[in-house]
Amino acid sequence: MSNAIYLGVVGVGGVGTAFLSQLARLPNAPKLVLLARSSQTLLAPTPAYSPAIPAADWATASAAPSLTKTGAMPAEEIATYLASAPGRAILVDNTSDLNLAKAYPTFLKKGISVVTPNKKGFSDDLSLWKDIFASAAEGKALDLVATGDQVTRIEGVFSGTLSFLFNTFAPASGSSNAQWSAVVAQAKELGYTEPDPRDDLNGMDVARKLTILARLAGLDVARPDSFPIESLIPNELAGLPSSADGIAQFMARLPEFDAQMAGIKEAAEKQGKVVRYVGSIDVPAKKVKVGLEYFDKDSAIAGLKGSDNIISFYTQRYGANPLIVQGAGAGGEVTAHGVTADLAKAIERLK
């Protein structure tokens, strides 16, 4: 088996496209031999797995006669194709597809490494999580835990969308008279929300991220909804359909609930604080929680800007002042950057 590394990439949406352009500029990039999207799969022809797909030029490469084209490829077949490559193989899953995530154990058992920003595999049923790590050669643990430190609490703003909504609605410095519904409408117009803003407001995206972090910190979280999640969707509007018409109705009726959100904001202000939508993990108490909380105006969480995310890690060694990581929480380029960085680590381990 040669030292060459063969790469299969699934998904060419916002993250996938940005990743492919970063891959094209990566020094000593592995050979891209499979590029799968929902409608078509592009393959380097067997048995040589050569020529590879040009990452810089993948969109036009599908017309190249030297490459094999086929329709949508089931995960099992992708795994078989990659496992037969004449070297080590890595799957990069740039989708948010639960079905592909469910096949990770299949890939791992065949010795194929998996790199992905897809939260589904790690935040769904605990049995899938266990199956994934039982199938993988590498262990799992937060770096802080691996060095023998005790993580006591993790807290932060885990959604770029919700960060923007609350930083705008209740800024820590200065003041804002904007109504909640107007801020949601603005975020939607700017493309900061999902097409249906309820997919952000229901807190499930944050809950999935918290599930992964809690599991890495050693807690057995059964499901991403097996702990309290405060939804920001008014009960009265939760039943509206997710059709374009339902979304329009939701946006039209959201102002009815502005007084409610204004009340929460004012209650925080009376205590000299601001309201933020956060996730928190109390490790010793084994408690995970997602919802609204009040923060001192001079705290790092209150001072967040734009759509940035922030995570505070409280550990035994770090004491009262946590280790804080803060930065852009959304956008294809930045997410792809994380994928590329993880790919670089995976390559280093395979060398």
Place this chain on the structure above:
Amino acid sequence: MSNAIYLGVVGVGGVGTAFLSQLARLPNAPKLVLLARSSQTLLAPTPAYSPAIPAADWATASAAPSLTKTGAMPAEEIATYLASAPGRAILVDNTSDLNLAKAYPTFLKKGISVVTPNKKGFSDDLSLWKDIFASAAEGKALDLVATGDQVTRIEGVFSGTLSFLFNTFAPASGSSNAQWSAVVAQAKELGYTEPDPRDDLNGMDVARKLTILARLAGLDVARPDSFPIESLIPNELAGLPSSADGIAQFMARLPEFDAQMAGIKEAAEKQGKVVRYVGSIDVPAKKVKVGLEYFDKDSAIAGLKGSDNIISFYTQRYGANPLIVQGAGAGGEVTAHGVTADLAKAIERLK
């Protein structure tokens, strides 16, 4: 050659002691076969390099007849001893000794990995930096750079001592009437400064950290003093000897300069800002700078607490809002934590 990893540790000061206690609790820890301090070296006897030194119990282990004891050991001899071990070897340098740092190329050329919080080797003459990386198997680059992102600016508070001094002297929220000299005296009493506070106030510790970061970002910085460094030691007091008497004179005369520091603080306040001691790297302009700057009160740098450090990375992909890392900037436990984490990475690469 077996897969076993043999560890040599130099230095048992604050960081060294904390590191050894973390090492004792590390799962699958490598064998500790050498423990060197200025007065004595403890060795696992050759040729078997067994028994190893118990990391949990190193202080009493020096009385164990099964271990070899010798006096201070030159770096060359330590390298020869480790290179002859029946497996891969790692040197952990927990000193701040420039002479040991100058021997890193010797260790690396013998295939010995080096893990260290010692800034000297990476911040001294550029020729030593080049020699170290020419001798090492692994390359050097910021993770951000390795994935193809362009770092444009790095800025932050890089000294726990100077962080505490300015967070106390000119807090971003609330106000303080404390005189500069009183804050320095308080920090000295709390053990937050070096025995001679001028070793913090001269900015050289910050300049060494900036030198390392700038070099990792691709700039050829010749020396840690080859760029502007604003010293907070009044010219009139710079000449006092570094003896206990000289330190006492320095502390006694520092109040003469309180009006000067108060003036700087007030000038910042007039602009609605606070003064902080920061280091910054402008990558495209190839400029490194260490000294006082003004910051908006709601900025992350102004809002720093206690003796925390903060580093902001501005990159092309992250855009206007930087990637920020913030946390404890001092203390043996936390520094040792970094050493242990780097050791874990080195072990992973050697596997």
